[in-house]
Structure formats: structure tokens, C-alpha cells
Amino acid sequence: MTISERIFERLRQLSMTxxxxxxxxxxxxxxxxxxxxxxxxxxxxxxxxxxxxxxVSPEWLLSGVDPAENRGKN
Incomplete structure (x- = not known):
């Protein structure tokens, strides 16, 4: 997924125009x-x-990975 695709997916999730x-x-x-x-x-x-x-975090926007999901998994 591209950065633009993530932006528009998030807009849909938030019901934001x-x-x-x-x-x-x-x-x-x-x-x-x-x-x-x-x-x-x-x-x-x-x-x-x-x-x-x-x-959202810059990491999620740029890569699609949410650093909060990885906390505590080490």
C-alpha cells in the first residue's frame, strides 16, 4: 500500500472528507x-x-507498520 492509499484508507476509517x-x-x-x-x-x-x-504515527504513514503494535514483543 502506498502513502496515498494509507491516507485515503484512514480518511474512510475516520469518516473524514x-x-x-x-x-x-x-x-x-x-x-x-x-x-x-x-x-x-x-x-x-x-x-x-x-x-x-x-x-497516526509517521512510521505507520510511511511504512504501514504501527510501532505500538510491536511494543512488548521483544
């Missing part, structure tokens, strides 16, 4: 639309804003 996400993350809706069309992926300077708006 692209407009709400854009406002929450401070990212233009046109930029988010480009991600959805798979024309581009988010730039590195947007990662933390995306994570905060979607309540």
Missing part, C-alpha cells in the same frame, strides 16, 4: 486530489501535518 482533512492539515484540497489520483505523493514537509490530522 477531503475538505475536512485539508482544513485540519493545512494542505490545499487540490494537492490532496492529486494524491488521490496517484499523480504525486505527499512531500516530506507535509508528513507531520498529515499524521497529526489523521492521528
Amino acid at each position: 477531503q475538505r475536512e482533512f485539508a482544513e485540519e492539515a493545512g494542505i490545499q484540497q487540490s494537492t490532496i486530489s492529486e494524491w488521490k489520483k496517484n499523480k504525486t505523493n505527499p512531500s516530506s514537509d507535509k508528513i507531520l501535518a498529515i499524521c497529526k490530522a489523521l492521528d
